[in-house]
Amino acid sequence: MGEIRTRIQWLISLRVLVVTLLLGLSLTFQVTRGEQVETFYGLIVFTYAITIGYAVALRVTTTSEALVRLAWVQIGIDFLLETVLIARTGGIESPFLVLYVISVTLASLVPRRKVGLLTASSCVILLGLLTNLQLYGLTEAWGWLPRTRLSAPETLQTFGVHSLAFLVVGFLSGLLTEQLQRADSSLKEKEQGLSRLQVFHENIVRSISSGVFTADEEGRITSFNPAAQEATGHNFAQVQGRPWRDVFNWHPDRPLDVQDEGAAHLRFEVECTRADGSRLVLGMTLSPLQECGKTMGMVGVFKDLTQIRDLEEEMHRKEWLASLGEMSAGMAHEIRNPLGALAGAMQMLRKDLHADETSQRLMDIAIREATRLDTIITEFLQYARPPALNLAEHDLNKLLADTLDLVQHEARTRSNIRIETKSSREALVGQVDQDQLKQVFWNLAANAFDAMPTGGQLMIATGCRAIDVGGRKGDVIEISFQDTGDGISKKNLDNIFLPFFTTKKQGSGLGLAAVHRIVDLHGGWIKVESKEHEGSRFVVCLPRSGEVGVRLWHEGREPWKRS
Known part of the structure; x- marks a missing residue:
């Protein structure tokens, strides 16, 4: 319907242009010759007036059928006005016979087949009527259509030439219009196909x-x-x-x-x-x-590939730690027995011997260091051979809140330590061992305090996100500890979870190793992001269901990835 409306607008605009040019110029010519120009005035005024009516009708017309009827009404009125003008200006000898040709051409704008021949035939009929009236002088008494100065053969010849011209123009105009419509339809189909193809490709890229x-x-x-x-x-x-x-x-x-x-x-x-x-x-x-x-x-x-690479590193670390743990546990157990006997013997000697003050002091040092060494071995054995998990459903937000009481107390003993928390609004329920998980939270907080000797901020946040493992979906609970401390150098980042690795002057190097082991037993993992002098961020990731997490982990499925 929009195309028909556009063509009718063109028809209206071209009509105004033709009337302005032809009748305006002819009017000027007639005025200079001093002849009567009432017909020209009337036709020009009537054309402009009816054009306004066409424009108003075009605005209120809403259906395609009504638009086509409006176009035919305009074409019919145009032919009548042209016939009046031709009759007033000499009939078969009128210079305005060319208006029929223009109207036939413009009528082809209406989207109907055979329009050109139909309008050309109408022009032939109207011109034939005028020719007969003029040839036989039937209206000579009225003064509108005087008898022609041409002879009968010349009149018929002129009529035949014009009629042939009308029919040829009508045929060619209709043929050209039909071909243009076909080309336009084909072009629209190709444009629609191209648009669909473009949208299809865009959807592929987006999906x-x-x-x-x-x-x-x-x-x-x-x-x-x-x-x-x-x-x-x-x-x-x-x-x-x-x-x-x-x-x-x-x-x-x-x-x-x-x-x-x-x-x-x-x-x-x-x-x-x-x-x-x-x-x-x-x-x-x-x-x-x-x-x-x-x-x-x-x-x-x-x-x-971030999580894949993280988990590959995690798996390599676990394999290495498993081998190291088995070997070290055996060695620690073998060392612990003679070490205990040695410490007991030294205590007995200290009571029986009446040595000088220096010997007593050295004996105290030996006993104290043996005791410390026994404590370290005990901690290591607990790391290498931890007790079985006592799993139960707990809200990790609540467990973290319980641990924060101790963490806040420890922070007050440090200088310029600020703690901020950002807990998830929803309950983060998981199958965990609450005692061991509290140890994880405490160790991570204490490690952050040690990384900020001159003060800083520790941000503790909890949340949950969805994951997809080999097409099997689940939820992961995340507890992050982010500090503004000294950070970890790149060369030490891969070693922080190894037993006995520490950069502190005092410490056994088993704190983070124990954290790693406990989280691993829960079927989770730890992510670490750190830069020197910019702080560190430790994220504990635990599945909401411990059973599902352990099963997916040990089945050797595709590593955890973002959903």
């Missing part, structure tokens, strides 16, 4: 689980799909126009040249940061973006 981005020849990002935005935490507005190397923090030692970047399927792994500053490991593939055989830029496809 794909991998991150996808495109960049121009200068390496500046031109598109960023939703998966890429979710993985990096950046929306499209934040990365648009930025170099992709800066967004993904990929600056290799050997810069790639243009040919390298244009090579097909360039694969590599890059470590960068999300928008929130957390670690992000991506497996990326770069390919050239070509158009008509010419490289117009590049397209990058990447997958978030």
Whole structure:
């Protein structure tokens, strides 16, 4: 309907233009000759007046059938007005016979087949009527259509030539209009198909689980799909126009040249940061973006490998710790027995011997150190061979709140330590051993205090997020301890959970090792993010159902990944 309305608007506009040009110029010519011009005035005024009526009718018409009828009414009135003008200006000899040709051509704008021939036939009938009236002088007495000065053969010849011209123009106009309509329909179908194909491709890019981005020849990002935005935490507005190397923090030692970047399927792994500053490991593939055989830029496809890499490191660490624990537990047990006997013997000697003050002091030191060594071995045996878990359903928010009372008391004994908490509003219920989990919270808090000798802030937060493991979904509880302390150097980051590893002047190095072991027994894991002089963030991840977490972990399923 919109197309028909547009064509009628064109019909109205062209009518006004033709009347203004032809009748206006003719009126000027007639005035200079001093002839009567009432007909011209009347036709011009009537045409403008009825055009206003057409415009009003066009605005109120709402159906396609009514619009077509409106167009036919305009064409019919045009033919009548042209007939009056031709009759008033000489009939078969009138210079305005060309208006019939113009009307036949304009009538083809109406979307109906055979319109050109139909309107041309109407013109032939009207002109034939005028020719007969003029040839036989039937209206000569009225003064409107005087007898023609041409002879009968000349009149019939002129009529035949004009009629043939009308029919040819009508046939060609109708044929051309029909072909244009077909071409227009074909073009619209192709445009619709192209639009559907474009939408289909956009939906594919939006629905794909991998991150996808495109960049121009200068390496500046031109598109960023939703998966890429979710993985990096950046929306499209934040990365648009930025170099992709800066967004993904990929600056290799050997810069790639243009040919390298244009090579097909360039694969590599890059470590960068999300928008929130957390670690992000991506497996990326770069390919050239070509158009008509010419490289117009590049397209990058990447997958978030952060949790896979974290869990691979975790699994390697667990395997190493398992082997080390078995060996060390046996050695510790063998050492503990003779050490106990040695300590007992020294205590007996201290009571029986009447040595000088120096010997007594040395004996005290030997007994104290033997006792300390026995304590360390006892702690290590508890780490290597921990007691069975006493699992029960507990709200981790409540367990953390109970531990925070002790943590707050310890913080008051330190200098300038501030503790802030951000607990989840929902209950975080899981199958846990409350005593051992309280030990985890206490050790992580104490470790954070030790990392802030001059003061700082400890942020403790709890939350829950959904995960997907090999198509099996579940919820994971997260408890994070983030401090503003000295941080951990990169070379020590892989060793912090090893038994007896410590950078403190005092300490057994079993605190974080015990934390790691307890969390592992619960079927969970620990994530660590740290930079020197910028603080550290320890995140304890526990499944809401301990049974499901342990089963998925030990079945060797695909590592935990973000949903």
